Amino acid sequence: MAEQPIPDQQPTPEQPENARASSRRQFLRRAGLVAAVLVPAGVAGGALGTAAASAAPSQEMAAAEREALRQRFLDEARAAVQAAHPLAASEQLPEAALANLADPTGQRAVKLQAAVPRPAAAPRQAAQVAPPVQQNVLVRMQQDLQRALQKPIEQRRWAMAIDLRKCIGCSACTVACKAENKLPPGVVYRPVVEEEVGTYPNVSRRFTPRPCMQCENPPCVPVCPVSATYQRPDGIVEIDYNACIGCRYCIAACPYGARTFDWGENYTSGTPRLEAYEQKVSFEYGQSWSRENGQSPVGNVRKCQFCVHRLEAGMLPACTTTCVGGATYFGDANDPRSLVSELISRPNTMRLKEELGTRPKVYYVL
Numbered sequence: 605m606a607e608q609p610i611p612d613q614q615p616t617p618e619q620p621e622n623a624r625a626s627s628r629r630q631f632l633r634r635a636g637l638v639a640a641v642l643v644p645a646g647v648a649g650g651a652l653g654t655a656a657a658s659a660a661p662s663q664e665m666a667a668a669e670r671e672a673l674r675q676r677f678l679d680e681a682r683a684a685v686q687a688a689h690p691l692a693a694s695e696q697l698p699e700a701a702l703a704n705l706a707d708p709t710g711q712r713a714v715k716l717q718a719a720v721p722r723p724a725a726a727p728r729q730a731a732q733v734a735p736p737v738q739q740n741v742l743v744r745m746q747q748d749l750q751r752a753l754q755k756p757i758e759q760r761r762w763a764m765a766i767d768l769r770k771c772i773g774c775s776a777c778t779v780a781c782k783a784e785n786k787l788p789p790g791v792v793y794r795p796v797v798e799e800e801v802g803t804y805p806n807v808s809r810r811f812t813p814r815p816c817m818q819c820e821n822p823p824c825v826p827v828c829p830v831s832a833t834y835q836r837p838d839g840i841v842e843i844d845y846n847a848c849i850g851c852r853y854c855i856a857a858c859p860y861g862a863r864t865f866d867w868g869e870n871y872t873s874g875t876p877r878l879e880a881y882e883q884k885v886s887f888e889y890g891q892s893w894s895r896e897n898g899q900s901p902v903g904n905v906r907k908c909q910f911c912v913h914r915l916e917a918g919m920l921p922a923c924t925t926t927c928v929g930g931a932t933y934f935g936d937a938n939d940p941r942s943l944v945s946e947l948i949s950r951p952n953t954m955r956l957k958e959e960l961g962t963r964p965k966v967y968y969v970l
Contacts (some may be wrong), residue, residue, distance in 0.1 A: 620862035636650040721970035743921055744943050745935055752936035761911055763937035765947040766813050767969040770931035773811035784922035786886040789871055791864045792921055816862040816908035817964030824854035840910055843899035854905055859957055868902040887913045
């Protein structure tokens with residue numbers, strides 16, 4: 605509040621003494637006595653009582669009268685301060701501060717707030733604001749998966765989103781897929797297509813992982829003469845290895861080149877010993893498949909199935925969990941709260957060969 609001097613109000617003989625004292629105390633309160641009232645010296649008598657005002661020519665006053673006036677003024681000052689600030693106690697008000705207020709001949713202005721002692725405020729502790737914790741993407745997708753598995757299978761629609769801006773072409777997803785499904789030579793479920801973009805010297809490389817698109821309108825299903833290829837209620841396209849006759853019509857029908865044929869080869873063929881890692885059992889489609897002695901899936905068409913054996917066990921596909929750049933997302937597209945549903949709804953997504961009407965469930969974020 606700005607410091608405003610109290611106007612010099614000289615008492616008139618016609619005003620009763622009590623009325624004048626009361627009106628001037630109210631004036632002091634209105635002027636902001638608690639905040640920071642400045643009491644100009646020389647008019648303090650007019651502000652706090654008539655005793656100081658009646659002592660206009662202080663040079664002519666006797667020493668006894670001056671001391672009595674001073675004591676009376678101090679009493680009125682204590683009463684005025686205590687009335688304006690209830691927290692103040694009379695014994696806590698230093699007499700030096702009241703003397704500054706009551707000095708009728710002084711030339712200083714004293715801030716009342718400095719004269720009134722206040723209880724010491726407790727030191728404020730800086731608010732510890734923790735930075736927002738960003739949830740791990742894999743944890744969120746795992747929660748989305750668990751939520752989807754609680755629904756009937758026909759209410760799920762598994763989808764995958766691949767952020768091409770994050771893909772670094774490391775092929776970790778390809779290797780993880782081969783290790784998870786025990787794939788032999790020539791059988792690749794998730795290759796990474798590399799392209800050179802631009803003209804020298806402005807040249808870059810673009811990497812596009814290409815799993816099975818799990819089309820909603822799959823062209824590979826109707827061409828199978830034995831119905832070994834079929835679509836599950838949740839949209840995943842599967843192959844019944846026991847029914848497949850190896851005609852490879854589906855390979856020709858797939859516009860994405862997502863199917864390969866198992867010719868029964870091994871990485872250590874032609875060596876003195878077939879390594880143990882090539883004899884491990886594959887758990888595709890939730891069953892145990894051994895390639896010994898030409899058994900299925902040898903002689904069958906094979907392809908990506910979104911690691912359905914992992915999904916049914918409550919785990920994300922192997923390519924999703926091993927992506928170095930965090931470019932692969934998976935979840936239930938029918939769940940509006942899922943991360944993959946959020947991604948595929950953005951305008952910067954596309955699907956391969958949409959003009960064919962296959963309606964792939966693998967989306968690419970550009």
